[in-house]
Amino acid sequence: MSKVIAVTNQKGGVGKTTTCAAFAGIFRRNGKRVLAIDLDPQGNLSFSLGAEDTGLTVHDVMKGKCTVREAVKHTRICDVMTSNILLSGTELELDGSDREFVLKRALSQAENDYDAIIIDTPPALSILTINAYTAANDLIIPMTPEVLSLQGIAQVKDTILAVKKYYNKSLDVRGILLTKYSSKYLLSEEVAEMAEIIARQLGTQIFDTRISACIAAAEAPAHQQTLVEYSPRCRAAREYTRLAQELYPDLAGKSF
Ligand SMILES: Nc1ncnc2c1ncn2[C@@H]1O[C@H](COP(=O)(O)OP(=O)(O)O)[C@@H](O)[C@H]1O
Numbered sequence: 001m002s003k004v005i006a007v008t009n010q011k012g013g014v015g016k017t018t019t020c021a022a023f024a025g026i027f028r029r030n031g032k033r034v035l036a037i038d039l040d041p042q043g044n045l046s047f048s049l050g051a052e053d054t055g056l057t058v059h060d061v062m063k064g065k066c067t068v069r070e071a072v073k074h075t076r077i078c079d080v081m082t083s084n085i086l087l088s089g090t091e092l093e094l095d096g097s098d099r100e101f102v103l104k105r106a107l108s109q110a111e112n113d114y115d116a117i118i119i120d121t122p123p124a125l126s127i128l129t130i131n132a133y134t135a136a137n138d139l140i141i142p143m144t145p146e147v148l149s150l151q152g153i154a155q156v157k158d159t160i161l162a163v164k165k166y167y168n169k170s171l172d173v174r175g176i177l178l179t180k181y182s183s184k185y186l187l188s189e190e191v192a193e194m195a196e197i198i199a200r201q202l203g204t205q206i207f208d209t210r211i212s213a214c215i216a217a218a219e220a221p222a223h224q225q226t227l228v229e230y231s232p233r234c235r236a237a238r239e240y241t242r243l244a245q246e247l248y249p250d251l252a253g254k255s256f
């Protein structure tokens with residue numbers, strides 16, 4: 001059985017895709033079988049992991065046109081289900097009373113093929129996001145230390161709670177991850193307080209481990225390398241590794 005981890009925040013630019021790619025790299029480095037699913041029609045994760053945006057995509061899987069195995073692309077880094085702009089039409093294309101379970105059902109075909117399945121989500125509250133929450137075991141919520149990023153969490157909060165209530169009772173909101181952190185750009189006391197309140201409402205925590213702002217994190221995708229390959233010793237790579245080892249010792253290894 002694979003661990004399904006979804007990364008979410010309604011705000012764009014907070015490090016969702018970077019976090020997915022970093023975790024994929026860390027789990028692969030530890031020899032684990034990883035599938036990364038790009039549920040953002042912008043296709044950033046697909047690009048970052050070196051997957052072509054041609055051929056079958058997660059859109060075809062969700063429309064029932066092909067299986068997960070048929071759609072998976074094998075890249076140097078890991079297996080990837082890519083997305084493209086067509087995915088943005090999914091909202092209108094999925095109908096039926098079980099439209100929230102389409103991804104979960106599709107993934108059940110492949111649950112023995114992978115140790116970890118990492119789902120990147122779009123900066124929008126859509127049926128795609130709900131499918132990600134329904135299919136996931138765990139949610140990780142990146143936020144940058146600014147109020148608009150926090151607003152993005154406030155906006156997904158009700159959806160997370162609704163999915164927990166109706167579609168996925170065992171969904172575990174593991175925590176809020178502060179990203180792009182720097183001593184020049186501290187979390188203001190007000191934002192920190194509000195973040196604590198939202199974390200409590202979600203029954204979760206703000207991780208002690210934070211991800212520093214680090215130029216290598218922004219450069220790695222251009223080289224189609226994960227952060228831990230591109231710059232394994234940079235601060236953000238070490239922090240992502242520590243976080244992954246804390247949250248997923250079986251997948252990330254204990255320490256190195
Ligand atoms: N720790 C970091 N330090 C510096 N830049 C970062 C960091 N994490 C992400 N970035 C950069 O910030 C931008 C947004 O990150 P991304 O992961 O694409 O966010 P999202 O998926 O939430 O839109 C990207 O250009 C990315 O390279």
Ligand SMILES: [Mg+2]
Nearest residue numbers: 016017040044
């Ligand atoms: Mg993204």
